Amino acid sequence: MRQLPALCHFLPYTCSQVTNPSIDPLREPMELKTYLGRKPDKLEFDENGRLVTKLTPQLVLNVPIMFSAMSFGSISLNACESLARAATQLGIYYNTGEGGLHSSLYRYGKNTIAQVASGRFGVHADYLNAAAALEIKIGQGAKPGIGGHLPGEKVRAEVSATRMIPEGSDAISPAPHHDIYSIEDLRQLIYALKEATNYAKPVIVKIAAVHNVAAIASGIARAGADIIAIDGFRGGTGAAPLRIRDNVGIPIEMAIAAVDTRLKEEGIRHQVSVVAAGSMRNSADIIKAIALGADAVYIATSALIAIGCHMCQKCNTGKCNWGIATQDPQLVKRLNPNIGARRLVNLITAWEHEIKEMLGGMGINSIESLRGNREMLRGVGLTQKEMDILGIKAAGE
Amino acid sequence: MLEYVIIGNSAAAVGAIEGIRQRDNTGSITVISEEPYYAYSRPLISYLLAGTADDKKMAYRDVGFYEDNGVSLLLGVKAVSIDTTSKEVILSNGKAVTYDKLLIATGGKPFVPPMKGGDKKGIYTFIKRDDAERLKAVAKPGTKAVVIGGGLIGLKAAEGLVKCGVDVTVVELADRILSTILDEQAAAMVQEVLEGHNINVILNDTVTEVVGDNTVSGVILKNGQSIECDMVITAIGVRPNTDVAANTDISINRGIKVDDHMRANVEDIYAAGDVAEAYDIVYEDQRVTPIWPNAYMQGEVAGRNMAGDDVVFDSGFARNSISFFGLPMITAGIIKPVGNEYEVTSIVQPDKKVYKKAVFKSNRLVGFIRLTDIDRAGILTGLIKEKIDVSPFKDKLLDEDFGFVYMPKSYRKEKLLGVKRK
Amino acid sequence: MKRVYALEEYCVGCRLCEINCTVAHSESKDIIWAFKVEEPRPLPGILVEEVKPISFGLQCRHCDDAECIKSCITGAMHRDERGAVVCNADKCVGCWTCIMACPYGTIKRNEDKGNVVSKCDLCPDLPQPACVSNCPNEALIYVDRG
Numbered sequence: 001m002r003q004l005p006a007l008c009h010f011l012p013y014t015c016s017q018v019t020n021p022s023i024d025p026l027r028e029p030m031e032l033k034t035y036l037g038r039k040p041d042k043l044e045f046d047e048n049g050r051l052v053t054k055l056t057p058q059l060v061l062n063v064p065i066m067f068s069a070m071s072f073g074s075i076s077l078n079a080c081e082s083l084a085r086a087a088t089q090l091g092i093y094y095n096t097g098e099g100g101l102h103s104s105l106y107r108y109g110k111n112t113i114a115q116v117a118s119g120r121f122g123v124h125a126d127y128l129n130a131a132a133a134l135e136i137k138i139g140q141g142a143k144p145g146i147g148g149h150l151p152g153e154k155v156r157a158e159v160s161a162t163r164m165i166p167e168g169s170d171a172i173s174p175a176p177h178h179d180i181y182s183i184e185d186l187r188q189l190i191y192a193l194k195e196a197t198n199y200a201k202p203v204i205v206k207i208a209a210v211h212n213v214a215a216i217a218s219g220i221a222r223a224g225a226d227i228i229a230i231d232g233f234r235g236g237t238g239a240a241p242l243r244i245r246d247n248v249g250i251p252i253e254m255a256i257a258a259v260d261t262r263l264k265e266e267g268i269r270h271q272v273s274v275v276a277a278g279s280m281r282n283s284a285d286i287i288k289a290i291a292l293g294a295d296a297v298y299i300a301t302s303a304l305i306a307i308g309c310h311m312c313q314k315c316n317t318g319k320c321n322w323g324i325a326t327q328d329p330q331l332v333k334r335l336n337p338n339i340g341a342r343r344l345v346n347l348i349t350a351w352e353h354e355i356k357e358m359l360g361g362m363g364i365n366s367i368e369s370l371r372g373n374r375e376m377l378r379g380v381g382l383t384q385k386e387m388d389i390l391g392i393k394a395a396g397e
Numbered sequence: 398m399l400e401y402v403i404i405g406n407s408a409a410a411v412g413a414i415e416g417i418r419q420r421d422n423t424g425s426i427t428v429i430s431e432e433p434y435y436a437y438s439r440p441l442i443s444y445l446l447a448g449t450a451d452d453k454k455m456a457y458r459d460v461g462f463y464e465d466n467g468v469s470l471l472l473g474v475k476a477v478s479i480d481t482t483s484k485e486v487i488l489s490n491g492k493a494v495t496y497d498k499l500l501i502a503t504g505g506k507p508f509v510p511p512m513k514g515g516d517k518k519g520i521y522t523f524i525k526r527d528d529a530e531r532l533k534a535v536a537k538p539g540t541k542a543v544v545i546g547g548g549l550i551g552l553k554a555a556e557g558l559v560k561c562g563v564d565v566t567v568v569e570l571a572d573r574i575l576s577t578i579l580d581e582q583a584a585a586m587v588q589e590v591l592e593g594h595n596i597n598v599i600l601n602d603t604v605t606e607v608v609g610d611n612t613v614s615g616v617i618l619k620n621g622q623s624i625e626c627d628m629v630i631t632a633i634g635v636r637p638n639t640d641v642a643a644n645t646d647i648s649i650n651r652g653i654k655v656d657d658h659m660r661a662n663v664e665d666i667y668a669a670g671d672v673a674e675a676y677d678i679v680y681e682d683q684r685v686t687p688i689w690p691n692a693y694m695q696g697e698v699a700g701r702n703m704a705g706d707d708v709v710f711d712s713g714f715a716r717n718s719i720s721f722f723g724l725p726m727i728t729a730g731i732i733k734p735v736g737n738e739y740e741v742t743s744i745v746q747p748d749k750k751v752y753k754k755a756v757f758k759s760n761r762l763v764g765f766i767r768l769t770d771i772d773r774a775g776i777l778t779g780l781i782k783e784k785i786d787v788s789p790f791k792d793k794l795l796d797e798d799f800g801f802v803y804m805p806k807s808y809r810k811e812k813l814l815g816v817k818r819k
Numbered sequence: 820m821k822r823v824y825a826l827e828e829y830c831v832g833c834r835l836c837e838i839n840c841t842v843a844h845s846e847s848k849d850i851i852w853a854f855k856v857e858e859p860r861p862l863p864g865i866l867v868e869e870v871k872p873i874s875f876g877l878q879c880r881h882c883d884d885a886e887c888i889k890s891c892i893t894g895a896m897h898r899d900e901r902g903a904v905v906c907n908a909d910k911c912v913g914c915w916t917c918i919m920a921c922p923y924g925t926i927k928r929n930e931d932k933g934n935v936v937s938k939c940d941l942c943p944d945l946p947q948p949a950c951v952s953n954c955p956n957e958a959l960i961y962v963d964r965g
């Protein structure tokens with residue numbers, strides 16, 4: 001893998017000492033609840049103090065962490081179910097990826113984000129309406145500008161039925177959406193999806209972290225997206241061309257900071273929530289992403305590791321020993337979603353505790369007060385330019 | 398408070414007592430038993446003869462069984478007749494017992510054929526505990542016995558006698574031993590084992606005369622051959638013991654005719670066990686099925702219904718598990734079908750003494766034989782009982798690894814996960 | 820009553836349930852000792868049926884309407900205080916009538932122990948059956964489904 005610096009290692013967060021006392025999360029309440037979606041420009045109330053402003057649909061997260069898109073096909077049904085159940089238990093969301101939604105998973109719809117990607121696999125009205133939010137995938141951090149390819153041997157009966165493609169046929173996602181060549185085109189798709197779901201669900205647009213990400217994000221916000229998901233260059237996948245994976249894209253920290261800054265400058269930050277994705281390896285990465293301006297994060301690889309992934313990098317062979325990246329029934333069985341879900345709940349609960357601990361250390365009792373609060377970060381070993389983009393001071397300053 | 402009376406004190410009676418007590422804990426239960434014993438395991442009399450079962454093993458229930466269930470036992474007393482109008486049972490001691498609900502569970506009695514010399518000393522039957530005790534007293538090493546009848550009881554007696562050191566000849570009229578539960582192939586394999594244990598088996602023949610002065614000294618067969626012996630055991634069959642119901646309006650065919658609730662045609666009278674003729678789900682006809690499990694189950698159904706329940710007996714069919722000299726066999730239902738509506742598959746492995754056969758009728762299993770490889774045979778029994786359509790796994794049925802894994806998922810889930818079929 | 824149910828979707832066919840059943844019913848309760856030293860080695864009360872990719876463990880269902888109890892010719896097979904169907908080895912004569920009767924095929928012959936049956940006893944001395952505790956993929960569950 002490309003040896004670019006993992007920026008998070010150089011962004012120590014500041015801790016309260018003496019003048020700004022820290023908070024003990026074991027004794028005092030700590031709020032991690034996060035609302036994702038467009039916020040109104042202003043709130044209006046009637047003479048009785050009742051809210052008049054019509055609020056746009058929101059995703060409500062108990063913890064600012066979601067499970068990122070991993071399609072049924074690339075991962076097994078039992079892996080999908082582990083994610084779905086854990087999301088439900090945790091009060092967060094998981095993302096279907098571009099593989100459609102298996103009929104047995106509709107019951108987790110309240111905690112499901114349904115993705116619409118360039119291949120439009122498994123996309124139909126019931127699918128869209130079953131979910132809590134919709135996500136248009138434009139790009140993926142591990143392979144910006146590259147399409148997808150699910151080999152025919154993974155397209156067995158269930159995958160074929162879910163994706164609505166013939167059994168055994170390769171599932172090819174084109175690199176671009178063939179109906180999107182401009183922000184206006186994107187706007188059309190966003191509104192088509194809103195129309196199809198009665199304006200009841202927030203729409204997310206997911207893009208890869210690339211150099212002009214800030215300008216693109218601004219366009220996406222203006223196109224009517226409620227949430228922008230930005231996938232950093234270390235985003236995981238079992239199926240990206242090596243040269244692309246190791247050479248294309250920019251670090252997520254830079255992207256988030258740039259986007260947050262730009263949206264704030266344009267006065268439209270409240271119109272859209274920002275989700276950071278790509279290599280959130282631990283709770284400190286999350287703290288840093290949020291301090292740089294993200295509302296929440298997506299995790300994928302960490303989630304898979306929690307349910308048993310050993311990073312043996314055989315995903316593409318379809319012979320995942322742990323029943324995750326495989327469709328072989330004999331292997332899929334190895335992953336009991338009861339166990340998978342429990343481990344995920346365990347992971348997120350542990351991170352939740354850690355996040356609270358760190359917030360307390362900063363003297364903050366609500367995740368909201370951390371969002372975009374770059375004062376909490378200091379850079380070490382970064383150039384002035386990088387620190388400017390990140391909007392942080394150097395350590396010691 | 399109801400007065401329950403049960404004539405007989407064996408499997409069917411115990412089933413009835415347990416059945417009654419599932420529903421009624423107050424009614425009085427009186428059991429009339431000609432045999433002066435607590436219920437014992439009748440099939441174990443051959444073990445008793447062979448010396449491998451003691452009193453403890455023979456006892457069918459714990460010592461406290463009758464007391465715990467509030468049963469008054471009239472042991473060593475015979476019921477001689479039934480007055481169905483005054484609802485009382487007349488006993489051999491002159492007394493009478495009145496009933497509200499009566500169960501006739503008198504079992505079977507040996508059929509002893511009329512033969513010349515049949516009144517001599519040294520001729521035995523092999524049905525009761527006392528028979529086994531009597532036989533044990535004379536079955537000394539070196540003595541000789543002729544067993545008339547190569548059925549279950551005859552061969553069990555023969556095995557017991559051989560274990561006592563007796564020199565045994567079995568005479569069977571049919572062309573094979575165990576003709577009700579085995580076909581030719583299986584019978585031949587079992588016969589080989591019996592002969593290997595020095596039992597002399599004579600087929601297609603019978604005893605026409607017992608010779609000797611006062612006591613038996615030999616028999617003469619139909620083919621003229623004579624065989625020396627010190628004792629003769631007649632085991633050519635057991636008939637339903639319907640004596641007590643004779644001269645009443647209780648309807649009797651071969652046994653006492655009962656409906657699916659084990660009710661006889663006369664109100665408040667039930668029959669169960671070897672004495673009853675109930676519906677056989679395999680033959681789809683009324684039949685006497687003289688086997689222990691049927692006796693218990695019929696008794697239980699009768700008991701529950703006597704106590705006011707409404708349950709049907711729907712599992713009547715022949716099935717046997719038996720071993721001779723360590724060779725186990727389990728058979729059930731129709732094992733030698735006649736007619737072209739049947740389909741048969743079988744596997745023979747002579748070196749391992751394995752024989753397996755399945756009989757189907759319109760995609761249902763209606764019978765099987767399993768010799769030596771008897772493991773999990775109950776699955777097949779269950780398929781017969783539940784009248785399952787076996788077509789999806791017919792070809793696997795006799796395989797060594799046959800199990801639920803070959804059955805349709807829905808059926809498997811229902812059976813194994815307790816998920817009820819709609 | 821609590822019973823063991825197998826989730827065939829998650830059974831990987833490793834047969835650790837069988838192994839741990841044997842260990843739990845051994846004298847030593849030690850896996851090495853039970854398999855290498857003890858004679859006779861207890862038969863597992865659970866058996867794994869497998870035709871890839873389907874596999875699942877199956878042991879006595881402890882039926883409410885137990886055919887084996889009704890059929891047993893000696894009264895050896897009975898229901899204990901816990902509701903579990905168990906065989907009294909002192910009374911069993913090894914006639915295998917229960918094998919003929921059990922519709923699940925869960926009773927085994929234990930000829931090493933002098934012709935008595937061997938079957939699941941739901942591990943009376945353990946908080947839950949050993950097969951359930953030792954299934955690495957939680958494909959056996961111990962729950963009350965009536």
Ligand SMILES: Cc1cc2nc3c(=O)[nH]c(=O)nc-3n(C[C@H](O)[C@H](O)[C@H](O)COP(=O)(O)OP(=O)(O)OC[C@H]3O[C@@H](n4cnc5c(N)ncnc54)[C@H](O)[C@@H]3O)c2cc1C
Nearest residue numbers: 405407408409431440476503504505670671687688689692
């Ligand atoms: C040697 C032998 C081996 C067997 N082996 C097997 C086997 O391995 N498996 C199997 O399934 N079956 C076997 N059977 C058959 C099984 O024993 C019978 O099916 C079972 O005993 C029937 O039970 P029952 O309650 O109907 O009657 P029985 O057991 O026949 O009992 C009837 C009782 O009623 C008593 N009685 C009869 N008339 C009167 C009366 N008028 N007044 C009072 N008491 C009366 C009799 O004395 C007897 O005690 C075997 C039988 C024998 C003899």
Ligand code: SF4
Nearest residue numbers: 879880882885887921
């Ligand atoms: S041994 Fe078989 S018949 Fe008996 S209780 Fe267990 S599963 Fe039921």
Ligand code: SF4
Nearest residue numbers: 891911912914915917
């Ligand atoms: S083998 Fe034992 S437990 Fe089974 S029916 Fe025979 S005596 Fe009863």
